Amino acid sequence: MNYYIGLDIGGTNLKAGVVDETGNILSESDIPTGADRPQEVVLQDIISAITGAIAASAVSKNNILAVGVGSPGMVDSETGTVIYNNNLGWHDFKIGDLLGKALNLPVRVENDANAAALGEVIAGSAKGVSSAMIITLGTGVGSGFVIDGKIWTGFNSMACEFGHMVIEKGGRLCNCGRRGCFEAYASASGLIAMTKDAIAKNPDGKLAELAKKEGHVSGHTAFDAKDMGDEAAAKLIDNYIDYLACGLVSLINGLQPEVISIGGGIGKQGERLLVPLRKRIDEEVYGAGHDVNVKKTKIVSCTLGYKAGLIGAAMAAKQIIK
Amino acid sequence: MNYYIGLDIGGTNLKAGVVDETGNILSESDIPTGADRPQEVVLQDIISAITGAIAASAVSKNNILAVGVGSPGMVDSETGTVIYNNNLGWHDFKIGDLLGKALNLPVRVENDANAAALGEVIAGSAKGVSSAMIITLGTGVGSGFVIDGKIWTGFNSMACEFGHMVIEKGGRLCNCGRRGCFEAYASASGLIAMTKDAIAKNPDGKLAELAKKEGHVSGHTAFDAKDMGDEAAAKLIDNYIDYLACGLVSLINGLQPEVISIGGGIGKQGERLLVPLRKRIDEEVYGAGHDVNVKKTKIVSCTLGYKAGLIGAAMAAKQIIK
Numbered sequence: 001m002n003y004y005i006g007l008d009i010g011g012t013n014l015k016a017g018v019v020d021e022t023g024n025i026l027s028e029s030d031i032p033t034g035a036d037r038p039q040e041v042v043l044q045d046i047i048s049a050i051t052g053a054i055a056a057s058a059v060s061k062n063n064i065l066a067v068g069v070g071s072p073g074m075v076d077s078e079t080g081t082v083i084y085n086n087n088l089g090w091h092d093f094k095i096g097d098l099l100g101k102a103l104n105l106p107v108r109v110e111n112d113a114n115a116a117a118l119g120e121v122i123a124g125s126a127k128g129v130s131s132a133m134i135i136t137l138g139t140g141v142g143s144g145f146v147i148d149g150k151i152w153t154g155f156n157s158m159a160c161e162f163g164h165m166v167i168e169k170g171g172r173l174c175n176c177g178r179r180g181c182f183e184a185y186a187s188a189s190g191l192i193a194m195t196k197d198a199i200a201k202n203p204d205g206k207l208a209e210l211a212k213k214e215g216h217v218s219g220h221t222a223f224d225a226k227d228m229g230d231e232a233a234a235k236l237i238d239n240y241i242d243y244l245a246c247g248l249v250s251l252i253n254g255l256q257p258e259v260i261s262i263g264g265g266i267g268k269q270g271e272r273l274l275v276p277l278r279k280r281i282d283e284e285v286y287g288a289g290h291d292v293n294v295k296k297t298k299i300v301s302c303t304l305g306y307k308a309g310l311i312g313a314a315m316a317a318k319q320i321i322k
Numbered sequence: 323m324n325y326y327i328g329l330d331i332g333g334t335n336l337k338a339g340v341v342d343e344t345g346n347i348l349s350e351s352d353i354p355t356g357a358d359r360p361q362e363v364v365l366q367d368i369i370s371a372i373t374g375a376i377a378a379s380a381v382s383k384n385n386i387l388a389v390g391v392g393s394p395g396m397v398d399s400e401t402g403t404v405i406y407n408n409n410l411g412w413h414d415f416k417i418g419d420l421l422g423k424a425l426n427l428p429v430r431v432e433n434d435a436n437a438a439a440l441g442e443v444i445a446g447s448a449k450g451v452s453s454a455m456i457i458t459l460g461t462g463v464g465s466g467f468v469i470d471g472k473i474w475t476g477f478n479s480m481a482c483e484f485g486h487m488v489i490e491k492g493g494r495l496c497n498c499g500r501r502g503c504f505e506a507y508a509s510a511s512g513l514i515a516m517t518k519d520a521i522a523k524n525p526d527g528k529l530a531e532l533a534k535k536e537g538h539v540s541g542h543t544a545f546d547a548k549d550m551g552d553e554a555a556a557k558l559i560d561n562y563i564d565y566l567a568c569g570l571v572s573l574i575n576g577l578q579p580e581v582i583s584i585g586g587g588i589g590k591q592g593e594r595l596l597v598p599l600r601k602r603i604d605e606e607v608y609g610a611g612h613d614v615n616v617k618k619t620k621i622v623s624c625t626l627g628y629k630a631g632l633i634g635a636a637m638a639a640k641q642i643i644k
Contacts, residue, residue: 083615155451176608256481257476
């Protein structure tokens with residue numbers, strides 16, 4: 001059997017893994033990214049992580065055919081370069097070339113959200129479907145569009161940044177500098193900001209009580225308070241889902257993927273997110289209200305967690321091998 | 323050489339044409355659609371139009387391999403059915419089956435905007451590019467996404483309705499029943515409504531004078547008044563382009579097509595639309611303001627006019643023949 005290395009670069013940690021050709025992870029290693037150090041030093045650590053993962057897997061290096069890298073930020077897959085990443089402070093990091101020379105293996109570099117999307121399609125929530133949009137609701141809103149088992153990267157490998165689709169022109173300021181982006185509302189950060197606002201307005205309410213007990217406000221604070229019967233929380237969740245559905249309906253109207261998988265911290269809320277979300281989408285989607293018999297996009301939760309990125313990066317590497 | 327029939331169904335007229343395999347139209351016929359008549363009667367007229375186009379082309383019926391239909395509304399390409407069309411009043415019109423039996427030819431039914439997009443990619447403004455989004459700014463906003471020479475129809479053939487992507491949540495009422503759709507702002511109808519508003523506010527201005535002279539307000543009234551130095555018109559066009567760019571930037575961020583072609587009445591404005599539009603897109607697109615070297619989506623005008631629909635429908639039919 002042939003094997004592939006998957007590398008998932010995060011802001012804090014990076015993970016390397018040996019993955020078989022069907023998407024099973026055989027071994028993993030996990031090290032701090034330390035992105036603020038010189039690129040040569042980061043690179044040495046990455047190589048150590050990969051070597052460590054290979055050793056732990058008991059797979060012969062000869063049976064490893066390629067390396068896949070999932071990196072946040074703007075990635076040029078053609079040249080294997082991380083063009084720009086604000087959080088890591090990387091600019092024109094030619095990680096593909098450098099890693100390829102060091103390991104003597106072909107390397108495929110992809111955006112991390114795209115790699116994770118491919119992982120969910122090959123081994124997770126959207127396994128085997130003809131088309132899927134994977135939406136990660138975390139610090140930002142990541143998105144990846146997979147068609148017939150291939151990541152849609154656009155002609156310049158800069159797709160798919162639907163987190164930066166404007167849903168409310170002139171609205172909330174987004175990290176990208178634009179106003180009103182989907183990400184500014186539908187991310188876990190967006191929900192946390194909304195929850196903090198609600199707490200500030202009603203410091204004696206259930207939300208405030210819950211946040212105090214847990215020591216912080218998280219993406220599930222409002223979901224928990226709603227489950228405890230709090231009306232303010234229920235309203236807040238309604239409002240959040242209204243924004244989330246707004247963006248998803250636009251993507252369904254435009255692209256009609258077979259599946260949309262929701263991941264990230266908010267994706268973990270499962271059916272307490274999905275039940276009201278599906279209802280809202282059904283009400284808003286193009287053609288709603290007419291008596292039409294149309295196959296509907298399935299809305300599900302991601303199932304692989306952080307492993308999606310590892311598996312997807314490795315499987316993207318597999319695709320460059322004939 | 324092999325030939326294909328292209329049929330483009332419009333609200334008022336429908337056109338049939340004989341198209342060769344490279345996308346040249348040999349002959350055309352044009353008849354009133356009369357969509358409010360019984361489907362059998364409409365069908366007989368369509369067959370006459372096709373027969374007429376074949377006769378005019380001097381191509382032998384034996385060399386015609388398939389028929390492509392471009393229809394407005396919700397189309398199920400798999401079953402060849404126009405599921406629903408509000409303007410034509412059609413509901414479950416099984417035009418593919420009926421036409422196929424009558425002509426004894428395979429039939430492919432596509433949404434008209436999708437067919438037109440394929441036409442522009444095969445023989446027009448986006449000829450030969452790897453991916454293109456064709457945006458038609460007319461009564462509505464039509465969109466079609468073509469990847470590697472194939473229309474992206476989604477898993478259920480209902481893509482691509484990016485005219486119904488919300489850009490201003492809770493904003494202007496759209497014909498689809500939702501609020502804030504791209505179409506409500508960026509269509510020719512949107513611009514005409516904005517122009518009428520401006521005239522109502524300033525009935526002695528240049529815009530009002532021009533509209534009076536021409537007898538009506540059109541999609542080019544404001545462009546013409548701007549060219550004549552009218553400041554109110556310049557502001558109006560700026561505002562219109564701001565909305566148009568807002569939607570297009572979201573599509574670029576998400577899909578990164580090699581080309582976006584602008585068609586319909588507004589597309590005919592050419593460089594007086596495109597020059598400020600490209601500038602606005604450059605300012606707003608993801609990564610703008612960072613020193614990054616990324617290939618940019620080309621923004622151009624459609625070149626085929628109504629012929630795009632005919633050619634694209636015929637070429638979609640060609641794709642079902644092995």
